[in-house]
Amino acid sequence: MKPEKIALIGVPLDLGAGRRGVDMGPSAMRYTALRRRIEDLGYPIVDLGNLVTPMVETSAPPAPGECLRYLEPIAEVCATLAATVEASIADGFLPLILGGDHSLSLGSASGSARGCAPGLIWIDAHADFNTAETTLSGNIHGMPLAALTGRGHPLLTGLAGRTPAIQPGHVALVGVRDLDPLEREALLHASIHVFTMHDIDRRGMAAVIEAAVAIAQQGTGGFHVSFDLDVIDPREAPGVGTPVAGGISRREAHLALEIIAHAGGMRSLDLVEVNPILDERNATAALAVDLALSALGKRIL
Template identity: 70%
Template sequence: MYPIALLGVPIDLGAGRRGVDMGPSAMRYTGLQARIAALGHDVCDLGNVPTPMIETGAPLGDDPRLRYLDPIWRVCAELADRVATCVQQGQLPLILGGDHSLAMGSVSGSTRGRQLGLIWIDAHADFNTPETTPSGNIHGMSLAALSGRGHPLLTGLAGRVPAIPPDQIALVAVRDLDPLEREALRTSGIHTFTMHDIDRRGMAAVMEQAISCISHATDGYHVSLDLDVIDPKIAPGVGTPVLGGISYREAHLAMELIAQAGGLRSLDVVEVNPILDIHNATAELAVELVLSALGKRIL
C-alpha cells in the first residue's frame, strides 16, 4: 500500500469551455482526503500546481492550432517535476484536474526512471496533433503527445520520446473521434477498446484485456480517467459530454478491477466542470471512483 500524494491542477487553458479549473476544489469539497485516509492509506495534500488564468493574461500564442501552448507546457513541466518527486519519495500521485492537457505532465512525471503502461479511460481519444486538430485545443492532443506525436515541447516532458510506447497504452470506452484522429489511431499500435467492444463483451472482459495488454515488462501503470467517459445523464458536469457513455456500475467495475490487479502507480482524474454540474454530483462520482481505484470494495 503506497502513501498517497494529492496534487491539484486547476487548468482550463487546454479546453474549449471554461470551468474545469474549479474541478480540484469540487473534488476536495467532498472530503476526498479524509475518505482516502478511511481506507487505511496515508495521504497528504500538496496543494495546487500554480496555473495561469485567461483573466490574468495567459498568452494565447500565435498558432491557432496550439492554443495556449506556452503556459500549458510550463504547467505540465512543473507538474511532471512534482509528480517525479512524489514517486522518488515512494508516494502514489493522485492528480486532480483540470482539463486533460495536464496528463502530459502527470504521466511524464510518473514514468521518469521506470517503464509504465497507461490506461486512458475517455470518451475521446485525445489523439490529435497540430496538423489534424479541428479546434486547436491541446486537451485533445495529450495522448498523441505522450505516444510521441505532436509539438516537441509536449512530447519531450518525460525526458524521452515517447513517454509511453504505443503498445503499452490501452484506450478504453472511446466513442467520439475526429476523422483524421480516427485514421491516426488505427495505425498507432495503441490497444483501443470502444464502447462497441464494451457493449458486446462487457466491461469486465474489456478491462481485464486492457490491463493485460499494458502490463508486460512494465513497472505498473498510470490510469488517466476523464469523467466524460461516463454517460452525461450520470455525470453532467463535464465540458465535452457525449451521449452513450458507460454506466455508474461499469465505471466502478473498471476501477475495482484496476485496484484488484495491483499495478496502479499513479492516477489522474480530469474534466470535472462544476459550472455545468448539478449539486456537485460529478465531483462526488469522481471521488467515489478514486476510492474504488484505491481499494474500496463492496464487501
C-alpha cells in the same frame, strides 16, 4: 502492489479546454471530503495543494486559428507537474492528480514515466490523439495521448525526458466513442490498443478492462491511469465540458477501477475534466471521488 500512501496534487488548469470551469474541479473534489475518505481506507495521505496555473484572463490570447492554443503556459504547468509526480513516486507515494483539463495528463503520465517504462490506461470518451495538423479546435486537451506516444510538438512530447514517454503498444484506450476524422485515421495506423464502446457493449466491461490491464502491465514497470469523467454517460456525469451520449454507466466505471485496484501495479492516477459550472449539485465531482476510492481498493464487502 497496493500503494502505501497517497499524495494529492491539484491542477486547476483550463487553458487546454474549449469551455471554462474545469479549473474549479480540484476544489469540487476536495469539497466532498476526499482526504478524510481516503484516510478511512487506511492510507496515510499528504495534500500538496494546487499547482500554480495561469488564468485565461492573465494569459496572452491565442491568435485566430491557432493550432496549439496556450502551448507554452500549458507545457510549463505540465513540466512542473511531471517533476512533482516524479518526486512523489520517489518518496513512496501514489500521486492522485485532480484536474483540471485533460492536457494536464501530459505532466502526470510523463512524471510517472521518468525512470520507468510504464504502461498507460486511458479511460475517455475521446481519444485525445490529435496534433496541430489534425485538430479541429486547437485545444490541447485533445492532444495529450498523441504527445505521450511521440506525436506532436516537442514541448509536449519530451516531458518524460525521452520521446515517446510511453510506448504505444503499452497503451490501452478504453470507452472511446467520439473521434475527429483525421484523428480516427491516425489511430487506425497506431499501435495503441483501442477498446471502443462497441467493444464494451459486446464483451462487457470486465473483459475489456482485464485486457487493458494486461496490456499496460506486460513488460512495464507499472502503469498510469488517466480517467476523464466524460467517459461516463452524461445522464450520470453531467458536469463535464465535452459530454457525449452513450457512455459507460456509474457501475461500469466502478467495476473498471475495482479491477485495476485488484490487479495492482498502478503508479499514479489522474481524474480530469470535472466542470462544476456545468454540474448538478456537485454530482460529478462526488462521483469522481467515489471512483478514486474504488481505484484505491474500496470494496462493497
